[in-house]
Amino acid sequence: xxxxxxxxxxxxxxxxxxxxxxxxxxxxxxxxxxxxxxxxxxxxxxxxxxxxxxxxxxxxxxxxxxxxxxxxxxxxxxxxxxxxxxxxxxxxxxxxxxxxxxxxxxxxxxxxxxxxxxxxxxxxxxxxxxxxxxxxxxxxxxxxxxxxxxxxxxxxxxxxxxxxxxxxxxxxxxxxxxxxxxxxxxxxxxxxxxxxxxxxxxxxxxxxxxxxxxxxxxxxxxxxxxxxxxxxxxxxxxxxxxxxxxxxxxxxxxxxxxxxxxxxxxxxxxxxxxxxxxxxxxxxxxxxxxxxxxxxxxxxxxxxxxxxxxxxxxxxxxxxxxxxxxxxxxxxxxxxxxxxxxxxxxxxxxxxxxxxxxxxxxxxxxxxxxxxxxxxxxxxxxxxxxxxxxxxxxxxxxxxxxxxxxxxxxxxxxxxxxxxxxxxxxxxxxxxxxxxxxxxxx
Ligand SMILES: NC(=O)C1=CN([C@@H]2O[C@H](COP(=O)(O)OP(=O)(O)OC[C@H]3O[C@@H](n4cnc5c(N)ncnc54)[C@H](O)[C@@H]3O)[C@@H](O)[C@H]2O)C=CC1
Ligand SMILES: N[C@@H](CC=O)C(=O)O
Ligand code: NA
Numbered sequence: 001x002x003x004x005x006x007x008x009x010x011x012x013x014x015x016x017x018x019x020x021x022x023x024x025x026x027x028x029x030x031x032x033x034x035x036x037x038x039x040x041x042x043x044x045x046x047x048x049x050x051x052x053x054x055x056x057x058x059x060x061x062x063x064x065x066x067x068x069x070x071x072x073x074x075x076x077x078x079x080x081x082x083x084x085x086x087x088x089x090x091x092x093x094x095x096x097x098x099x100x101x102x103x104x105x106x107x108x109x110x111x112x113x114x115x116x117x118x119x120x121x122x123x124x125x126x127x128x129x130x131x132x133x134x135x136x137x138x139x140x141x142x143x144x145x146x147x148x149x150x151x152x153x154x155x156x157x158x159x160x161x162x163x164x165x166x167x168x169x170x171x172x173x174x175x176x177x178x179x180x181x182x183x184x185x186x187x188x189x190x191x192x193x194x195x196x197x198x199x200x201x202x203x204x205x206x207x208x209x210x211x212x213x214x215x216x217x218x219x220x221x222x223x224x225x226x227x228x229x230x231x232x233x234x235x236x237x238x239x240x241x242x243x244x245x246x247x248x249x250x251x252x253x254x255x256x257x258x259x260x261x262x263x264x265x266x267x268x269x270x271x272x273x274x275x276x277x278x279x280x281x282x283x284x285x286x287x288x289x290x291x292x293x294x295x296x297x298x299x300x301x302x303x304x305x306x307x308x309x310x311x312x313x314x315x316x317x318x319x320x321x322x323x324x325x326x327x328x329x330x331x332x333x334x335x336x337x338x339x340x341x342x343x344x345x346x347x348x349x350x351x352x353x354x355x356x357x358x359x360x361x362x363x364x365x366x367x368x369x370x371x372x373x374x375x376x377x378x379x380x381x382x383x384x385x386x387x388x389x390x391x392x393x394x395x396x397x398x399x400x401x402x403x404x405x406x407x408x409x410x411x412x413x414x415x416x417x418x419x420x421x422x423x424x425x426x427x428x429x430x431x432x433x434x435x436x437x438x439x440x441x442x
Contacts, residue, residue: 012046015330016083020075020101021090022055024199025115025142027062028315029088029322034064040323044330048323054078079104086111086329088322092203094118106130106138111334113325115142115318118207121216125229125347128337137334139325144217145170145294147317148310149324154224154298155339161300166225167263170217170275172292172313173200173208174240174260179290182248182257200292200313210239211260211275218262222273225298226266226348227340234350235264236274242435243277247363250391250406251279251437254361257287261440270349272356278440279361286440356414359388359439364424365402365432368395372429376405379427383420386410402431408439 017033019026030050033040041047053066054075072078075097079087087105089112091098098116105112107130114120120127120140131138144150145168154166169175173195180191192209195201200208207213215235222230240260251258256279264273280286285307289295294312299305311317328334366372373390380387391406409417421434 012041014047014049015044015326016049016051016085017088017326018052018054018078018081018084018086019050019088019090020054020078020097021092022053022062022064022066023090023092024315025318025322026053026055026088026090027064028319029090030064032316032319032323036323040327044327046330048326048330051083052078052081075101076104079108079110084110086113086326088112088326089114089116089119090322092116092118094122099123102127102138103130106134106136109134109136111137111139111329113139113322113329115140115322117143117213117216117220121219121232124220124223124337128229131337137329138337139328139334140220141325142318142321144220145296145310146172146312146314147320148294148296148308148312149321150221150296150308151224152324153296153306153308154221155335158225158298158300158303158306159339161302163225163298163300165263165265165299166221166297167218167261168296168307169259169286169289169294170214170221170262170296170312171208171211171260172294172311173202173205174211174214175289175294175312176200176292177209178240178243178248178258178260181245182252185245187245195292198292199315209241211237212239214260214262214275218264218273218275221262221296222264222271222348223338225264226271227338228346228348229338230264230271230273231347231350234271234273234347236276236353238274238276240277243437244435246404247435247437250363250404251361252282253391254279254389254406254408255282256280256361256439257282258437259286259289261286263440267351267355269351269355272351272353274353274356276438278438280440284441354413354415354418357411358414359411360409360417361437361439362407362409362421362424363435363437364405364407364430366405367429367431368400368403369429373405375427375429376407376424379423380407380409380420383416383423385412385416385420
């Protein structure tokens with residue numbers, strides 16, 4: 001006699017998705033799910049199928065066939081579709097429809113997968129509570145460093161250790177711009193346009209170049225590393241707008257490359273978190289991370305330093321991260337948002353950046369006349385900042401209105417350096433606001 005069990009014969013129940021947002025990432029997710037359907041079914045133990053979608057423009061050609069998928073003009077209605085098991089939010093933005101979709105889905109007990117770093121960085125604490133209250137997982141691997149499994153590494157892979165530092169190169173658009181400008185000499189605006197055409201940039205690219213996108217990601221990484229939400233407004237943020245071609249070539253002459261780094265570490269006074277352009281030694285691991293690649297670094301008491309590298313933006317890498325979250329949901333592998341069961345909910349105490357220390361690069365535009373260097377070094381002396389080296393290139397023409405002067409300091413306090421820069425900026429011989437870049441050793 002043969003015995004038949006329902007599990008042996010019944011087809012596995014599919015995990016049914018509603019995808020809100022069909023831009024670079026949304027269309028990329030649909031492509032990946034179709035291309036890898038068999039592989040995903042094997043890994044997830046059940047098929048993963050898109051049943052409903054929502055976007056702004058139904059007629060737009062996205063290179064993916066939407067036939068047979070239910071279309072919603074209003075993404076909030078997609079959430080209430082009884083056939084949608086999991087809501088995938090790929091609209092973007094910390095407020096408006098994206099936020100409403102995520103909140104409504106969690107409140108309805110539906111798992112959510114999102115790539116929306118702005119939303120998680122600004123509202124992660126409240127969303128974590130909603131997720132816990134309704135027992136609805138919220139997964140966001142794509143939100144930090146695109147295709148790099150950054151969240152999983154920090155939240156799960158390093159769960160056994162006490163982390164001291166986390167961060168890295170967290171914005172693909174900025175890294176692409178800095179790399180291509182350095183390698184080709186193309187101007188900022190042209191390279192930014194290329195990054196937009198490649199689907200790397202945010203809807204408003206100032207979010208990338210002013211450092212906010214990297215700060216969103218750092219806020220999330222630090223929350224995971226230290227098991228408590230981080231107040232986005234406590235992150236010190238500087239972008240790359242003021243970095244010019246001359247900085248890239250001075251950096252090269254000094255043996256460095258310029259990277260936009262997000263770094264967070266615990267101090268006795270609290271968490272210090274900043275996103276700033278930095279000079280890194282040209283042979284260091286971070287200097288080798290070029291183009292749209294990101295790198296996530298973490299340092300733990302027992303594990304020491306780790307670094308993982310990969311593509312931080314673009315349809316394919318981001319779709320890969322979204323899909324990994326979907327497989328976790330299909331497998332029933334879910335976890336509390338900040339990786340701790342009973343997070344304090346209160347944001348971590350923040351330490352002001354002025355408590356930091358480091359070495360600095362300072363580029364000044366100065367009049368080409370006697371006494372200028374003496375005026376500047378007098379300010380540095382008065383502020384207690386010690387110089388390590390100085391570079392001056394001759395003016396390009398005899399009637400050039402200024403000459404560039406580059407100073408590199410020894411280790412000094414951030415507060416002293418900020419005071420010195422304010423005073424130097426006020427000197428009449430200095431013709432434009434100084435460009436100050438921190439120097440990182442690793
Ligand atoms: N592009 C990338 O490389 C990466 C993007 N992300 C994040 O993924 C999310 C999506 O980014 P992209 O695909 O690049 O953006 P996108 O601008 O290419 O696509 C956004 C999509 O949302 C739709 N949309 C806008 N408002 C809507 C509304 N009210 N209702 C329904 N749909 C609406 C648009 O029609 C479009 O289909 C963002 O949160 C972004 O930060 C994360 C990692 C990498
Ligand atoms: N605009 C972002 C996209 C990924 O998060 C970036 O450039 O890194
Ligand atoms: Na990721």
